[in-house]
Amino acid sequence: MKNEMPKIPNSNHKLLKKGTKLVLSAATFGVVAAGSFQGVNYVVDNYNKQNTTVQSTNVLKTSSSTTSNVSAVAQNCMPSIVSITNVSVSDVQNYFSMYGNNSRSNPFTQQENTSVGSGVIINKKNGEIDILTNYHVIENAKTLTCTLADNTNVEATVKGVDENRDLAVISIKTKDLSEDTLKQIAIATIGDSDKLQVGEQVVAIGNALGYGQSVTTGIVSATNRSVSTSSDTDKSQSYIQTDAAINPGNSGGALLNMSGELIGINSAKLSDTDVEGMGYAIAISDVKDSIDTMLQGKDVSTSCNTPSSSYYQQNDEDHESDSVFPFDFWN
Template sequence: MDSVISPGYSEKPATGRNWLRVGIFSVVVLLVGAVVGSALTVKGWSPFNGSSNNPPLVLPENQPRVNQAITLTTGFSAVAKAVTPAVVVIRTQSRMQQQQNPFFNNPFEDLFPDDDEGGPQPRRRVPTPNTPKGKEKKGQLVPSGVGSGVIVTQDGYILTNNHVVDGAEKVEVELADKRIFKANVIGTDPPSDIAVIKLDATGLPTVPLGDSTQAEVGDIVLAVGNPLGVGQTVTMGIISAKGRSTTSGVGRQSYEDFLQTDAPINRGNSGGALVNLKGELVGIPSQILSPSGGSIGIGFAIPTNMARKVMEQLIAGGKVKRGMLGVIIGQMDTELAEQFGYKGAGGVLVQEVSPGLAAEKAGLKHGDIITEFEGHRIVDSNEFRNLVANIPPGSSVKLKIWRDGSEREVTAKLVDAEAQTTLASSESGNSDKGETSVTEGVLSGVKVENITPELSQRLNMNPGMKGVVVTSVDEDSAAAGALRRGDVIVEVNRQAVSSAAEFNAAAKKAGNKKALLYVQQQRGGSTRGGFVTITPQE
């Protein structure tokens, strides 16, 4: 498999890497730019259904912190004793006709490949004693997953991962003292992989919420959860890195700012606790990077500060509201900076501007480089996306952009990511078939045609798309690895091309030097645009 995510984020999946949600199955969702935030509640049985009728969030005040000197004899026992009573096991059930969570297998079998294949294989569902093989009735509730959660209020609010309770119709929680409660799903937020559930109880043990921004690389942390269903387990490691993203900026539905840790985390740890030596919650374990399915010391936790913001909105209104600028962005690199003549450091490249949204109204164009947002210098695309999402819809924000050799400031009014719909143009495109094949220079071997109404319909293009369609690329050409049949070339070296003749002229002008193309790809009715550099062959 290329990249298995129980979650992920990478522009090109790294060969041999498997991103695994450490609780249950999940669909891979990738993202770039400003993205739609959503919130769901389990249908049909939760009395809350995402409403604002939930009891208010009341976090315990002045919770005691652990203050124990670390010795060779006591180790981290005081921290473990303080935290473990508030970390719970979450078991879910779903209907048979729904897609089932494959975690409820023999957990040890999951860690090993089939002998005849020699590599990780898709997990096989192993019927539990309550659902013998061949005896399941269509529509009946069956066990579908096991994960972890953290009690954060004495009246029963629990933080966990979205993928732990996603699709569940029944959620059961087992406390450390073995008491079992039915839980209601208050709300879920797939883009952040955070969910909030609630027990009908009082006087429960809690874990105090720490300030995850104070966590430093090298800090010792403990991970507490229910790995592989073996029961509550405490492991130890350090914060290995901050600000990690497991996606690459090319999808539209996730927000990530992970703490990376080498504390052993496995399937079943999802939604559990990552705590510092004061016993404060600094992260919610969510993913691991593993070729085998087991821990190799590369785990990822959602920082508490992000989880807290999501939790507060889910409890107050059942959904998360995020600001949206309306751009698809990409990471700047040395090659792109050279092509644009950009001498600055950092920044993100605007690859596409959605019509009718905040960015277009503010005057942003594809090819702009955003260098600053609300006075904050932009380092990378993931950071920029999170900064935008943290601003409430309707807010006016200031951005600095670099364009044509100079920096300027613009103001944009963010829209509501969830409520926004993209406007479509009604232009019909060019009706002249015209075609050309470049025979010399860096674009030699690229054949294109004008966009005709027939071709637009056949390739499922967006109405009004400008450019030329790639009809073939020679296998041994410089463009072979960058272009493919059906791509739409919109610009050559920042010069717009709307016909085969214009493309041919631009290709000749480019000669045998590096060429910067703006290309849009059509995939299943959606459009993704980006800049591509074609380098001459030696």
């Protein structure tokens, strides 16, 4: 295999050699009917819900048993992980409009698309619960639905994005959740990814293939692994490389140390017939400033003072029709 730097493509670029791709791990499914998600019943008044305490995950003291360690991390941290469903609308070529009486009609027709990913609860404040995920998980969303630990579905809104680092913060309202649901979820404990050692065991949790939360484990294969994040090779980002299985749908999910602390956001994997166990996660310590900005309801850009809503107003019509999902879905 060639020793050139792999790239995360904005479209279907070939990588390393024919068939090798760095896949942003969100799973894309077909068209779904609108209204497939049920609303959440209101159980208590909004004031009580805003003041309900959401627990935090615990910092664990692990035993000598690897199996029991992973099980303890999973049990402790899964309440902080959510599944995210993105319903978007894209323009697709209407070939029938090119012929006969339809030749002057609109050459494009709209198609509804659904993709799934993961997210991590990182904050609760002012009646909102904030969830960290990848930007490519929520990009171009018409609606976003989060499925919580107790299988409650609730609509989410975008709070802030950092497109260059492939990160986003979305939020849900505590008033839309029952008292029981608020007791079932948890806020992730943020760790220090700068302290990671190569060979250290880690756990990945996410919505693999859209089946619901699943747990995989592996080791830190490398730290500070520089990977180009676009077709522009001058733009690169540092990742944690792991051999824990990172599959479509895992994007935005948690990479955890054996103390149950969030040390990375799972984002991509290298896919090739000759490649095994090369997954990539964004190191949490590298993006703390970005997260703080997004939690304030701002986008991260050259000017960090642009409210997140203006980003979508300015760019909603600028995306090319084939960029709704700027990643490959690798089966």
